[in-house]
Amino acid sequence: MNASRIVPFSAMLIAMTLVCGFLSTIISSKVAAQERRSADEQLRELYETEFAWRQHEMGKIRNERGEWVDAGRWPDVSAAAQARRLEYWNAALEQLARIPRDQLSAKALINAEVFEQIITSRASNVRFRTYEAPLNSDTFFWSGLHPRMGGFDNAQAYQRYIARLEDLPRYFQQHTANMREGLARGYSVPAVTLKGREQSLLPYRAAGEENPFYAPLKAMPSRISEAQQSALRKQALEAIQTAVVSAYTALFEFMRDEYLPGAREDLAARSLPDGEAFYLAQIREYTTLDLTPEQIHEQGLAEVKRIWAEMQAVRDDVEFEGDMAAFFEFLRNDPQFYARTPAELLGVSSYVAKRMDGKLAETLGFLPRRRFTLLPVPDAIAPFYTGGRGGLNSCLMNTYDLPSRPLYTIPALTLHECAPGHALQAAISREAPGDIPEFRARNYFSGYGEGWGLYTEWLGSQLGIYQTPYEEFGRLSYEMWRACRLVIDTGVHYYGWSREQAQDYLRRHSALSEHELTTEVDRYISWPGQALAYKLGEMLIRRKRAEAEEALGAAFDQRYFHDVILGLRSVPLSVLESELDRWIADGGQNPYADVDWLQR
Structure with a gap:
C-alpha cells in the first residue's frame, strides 16, 4: 500500500470520528432535552392537578x-377533611421528591421550589392543627x-x-x-x-x-x-x-x-403543644427563610439601632428642642398632624396615590391595566384593624379614631398598601408577561409580598414622594415599627416577653399612637411569625439593589430591577435572591426586551 492511499484513508477516519462525535453530541443533547421535558412535564402535571384539587x-x-x-x-x-388534605399533600411532596431537580429547566426549577414551599406550609399547618384557631x-x-x-x-x-x-x-x-x-x-x-x-x-x-x-x-x-x-x-x-x-x-x-x-x-407560641417546632414552622412559612429566633432577634436589634440614628437626624433637621421621647409626644399630640374628618384622611391618601402615578413610568417597565379604589376599613372591624391593607381591587384606609392616625404616616402607608405596593403588585401578578403557572400567579408569600411593600416605602424617598421632614420621619417610624417586630415577635414567642413589655418596646422606639401600638402588639401575639416577613424581605431587596447598583454602575435601571422582582410573582426569598443574582450577572437587562408589544 503506498503513501498516496494512506493519507486519504486517515483523513476519512478522522472525518468519520468527527462526524460520529458530532452526532453523539446531538443525540446526547436530544436525550438530555427529552429527559428535561419529561421532568418538566411530570412537575407540571403534579402542580396543575394539585391546584385544581385544592380549589375544589x-x-x-x-x-x-x-x-x-x-x-x-x-x-x-372538619377535622376529617383536614386529615384528608394532609394525606394528599404528603403524597404530593413524595411525588415531587421523585422528580430529579437536575433535569428540570430553569423555569421549571422555580416552579418546583415555589410548589414545595406552598405544599410544605399547608401540610405543616394541618399537622400542627392550626385550623383549630x-x-x-x-x-x-x-x-x-x-x-x-x-x-x-x-x-x-x-x-x-x-x-x-x-x-x-x-x-x-x-x-x-x-x-x-x-x-x-x-x-x-x-x-x-x-x-x-x-x-x-x-x-x-x-x-x-x-x-x-x-x-x-x-x-x-x-x-x-x-x-x-x-x-x-x-x-x-x-x-x-x-x-x-x-x-x-x-x-x-x-x-x-x-x-x-x-x-x-399565656402568650408565647413556644408554650403551645409542640410549641418550639410550631414557631420554627411559622417562621419558615412567613419568611421563607431558614433562620432561628435568636438570629432574627439579633438582626432586629441591629436594625433598630441603625434606624434610630436616622430618626435622630430628622429630629435635628426640624430643630426640635428636646429628646426623642419629647419629639414622639409632640408628634402624637399636635393637632396639625391629624385629620378632622375621614374624608380628609382619605383625601391625603388619594393625593399620594396620584403623585405616585406620576412616578410609575420611571419606577416600572411594565404597568398593568387594572386599577384599584380607595375605601375606608368597614366599621365592624375598624376598631381593631390595622391602619390599612391593600389588594387587587381596593386599598383600605382605616378612618376609625382619627386622633390615632397621624397624617405624616399616610404617604408611607399608601405606597405600601396601594401603589407601587400591594394593589399594584397584585395587578402585575395577574397581567405581567411570562409563562407563570396559575398556582404561582394566585399565590402569596409574606416574605416576598410584604418585603416588597416595605421596600416601596423606602423607594418613596428616592422618588421624592415625601414632601416634608415629618413625612420622612413618618416613613422612618414605620420602618422602625417593622424592625421592632423582629424583636417583639421573637421576644414574645421565644423569649417569653409580656404584652406590656412588647408595648413598651414599641412605644419607646416609634411614634405610633397608643391605639396603633396596642392593636399591633396584639396582632403579633395572636399571629406568630407573620410580622417577621416585612423587614426580612425588605432587607433582602435593598441589599440586592445595592449589589446591583455597584456591579452595574451606569447600566443599572431600577425599572428592570423592579420588573424582575414583580415578574416572578410571589416566590420564596431564596428564589428571589438567586434570580436577582442571575439578572445582575447577565448585565441587568430588560426582562421584557423580547416582548414585542411592550416595546411599541
Missing part, C-alpha cells in the same frame, strides 16, 4: 370564562364572606351566593367544633388579644335588608331581568333570616360564653 377543596369552581370563583358552598373544614386579633373566619363593593355579574353567581348563605350554619358549626378541640388541648389564640372581637359579629345578626350580606342584592346588573332580580332578592332575604342570622347568633354566643373565657392566658 376550598369551595371553588370554574365559571363560564374559566376563572376560579366561589361555588355554592363553603369549604369542608382560625382567627387572630384582626382577621376572622367569619369576616369578608360577602363582597366589599358591588355585586355579581349574572344570575348564576347570585344563586351560588345565596346557596353559600344557606350553607353558613354548617360552615360555622365545623369551625366551632374545631375551636372546641383546640381549647381542650390548650391550643387557642391568647384571650387578651381577642377582647371585644366578638362585637364584629353583631352587624350580621340584623334581619332583612340591614344585614351586610344583603348589600350585593341592592344593585344588580340590568342583564338580569326584573323578575329574576325580584326572585333572587326574596331568596336572599329568606336565607339571611333562616341561615345567616342564626349562624352568626350561635357563633356570637359561642365566642362570648365559651371561647373567650376558655382561651389561654
Whole structure:
C-alpha cells in the first residue's frame, strides 16, 4: 500500500470520528432535552392537578370564562377533611421528591421550589392543627364572606351566593367544633388579644335588608331581568333570616360564653403543644427563610439601632428642642398632624396615590391595566384593624379614631398598601408577561409580598414622594415599627416577653399612637411569625439593589430591577435572591426586551 492511499484513508477516519462525535453530541443533547421535558412535564402535571384539587377543596369552581370563583358552598373544614388534605399533600411532596431537580429547566426549577414551599406550609399547618384557631386579633373566619363593593355579574353567581348563605350554619358549626378541640388541648389564640372581637359579629345578626350580606342584592346588573332580580332578592332575604342570622347568633354566643373565657392566658407560641417546632414552622412559612429566633432577634436589634440614628437626624433637621421621647409626644399630640374628618384622611391618601402615578413610568417597565379604589376599613372591624391593607381591587384606609392616625404616616402607608405596593403588585401578578403557572400567579408569600411593600416605602424617598421632614420621619417610624417586630415577635414567642413589655418596646422606639401600638402588639401575639416577613424581605431587596447598583454602575435601571422582582410573582426569598443574582450577572437587562408589544 503506498503513501498516496494512506493519507486519504486517515483523513476519512478522522472525518468519520468527527462526524460520529458530532452526532453523539446531538443525540446526547436530544436525550438530555427529552429527559428535561419529561421532568418538566411530570412537575407540571403534579402542580396543575394539585391546584385544581385544592380549589375544589376550598369551595371553588370554574365559571363560564374559566376563572376560579366561589361555588355554592363553603369549604369542608372538619377535622376529617383536614386529615384528608394532609394525606394528599404528603403524597404530593413524595411525588415531587421523585422528580430529579437536575433535569428540570430553569423555569421549571422555580416552579418546583415555589410548589414545595406552598405544599410544605399547608401540610405543616394541618399537622400542627392550626385550623383549630382560625382567627387572630384582626382577621376572622367569619369576616369578608360577602363582597366589599358591588355585586355579581349574572344570575348564576347570585344563586351560588345565596346557596353559600344557606350553607353558613354548617360552615360555622365545623369551625366551632374545631375551636372546641383546640381549647381542650390548650391550643387557642391568647384571650387578651381577642377582647371585644366578638362585637364584629353583631352587624350580621340584623334581619332583612340591614344585614351586610344583603348589600350585593341592592344593585344588580340590568342583564338580569326584573323578575329574576325580584326572585333572587326574596331568596336572599329568606336565607339571611333562616341561615345567616342564626349562624352568626350561635357563633356570637359561642365566642362570648365559651371561647373567650376558655382561651389561654399565656402568650408565647413556644408554650403551645409542640410549641418550639410550631414557631420554627411559622417562621419558615412567613419568611421563607431558614433562620432561628435568636438570629432574627439579633438582626432586629441591629436594625433598630441603625434606624434610630436616622430618626435622630430628622429630629435635628426640624430643630426640635428636646429628646426623642419629647419629639414622639409632640408628634402624637399636635393637632396639625391629624385629620378632622375621614374624608380628609382619605383625601391625603388619594393625593399620594396620584403623585405616585406620576412616578410609575420611571419606577416600572411594565404597568398593568387594572386599577384599584380607595375605601375606608368597614366599621365592624375598624376598631381593631390595622391602619390599612391593600389588594387587587381596593386599598383600605382605616378612618376609625382619627386622633390615632397621624397624617405624616399616610404617604408611607399608601405606597405600601396601594401603589407601587400591594394593589399594584397584585395587578402585575395577574397581567405581567411570562409563562407563570396559575398556582404561582394566585399565590402569596409574606416574605416576598410584604418585603416588597416595605421596600416601596423606602423607594418613596428616592422618588421624592415625601414632601416634608415629618413625612420622612413618618416613613422612618414605620420602618422602625417593622424592625421592632423582629424583636417583639421573637421576644414574645421565644423569649417569653409580656404584652406590656412588647408595648413598651414599641412605644419607646416609634411614634405610633397608643391605639396603633396596642392593636399591633396584639396582632403579633395572636399571629406568630407573620410580622417577621416585612423587614426580612425588605432587607433582602435593598441589599440586592445595592449589589446591583455597584456591579452595574451606569447600566443599572431600577425599572428592570423592579420588573424582575414583580415578574416572578410571589416566590420564596431564596428564589428571589438567586434570580436577582442571575439578572445582575447577565448585565441587568430588560426582562421584557423580547416582548414585542411592550416595546411599541
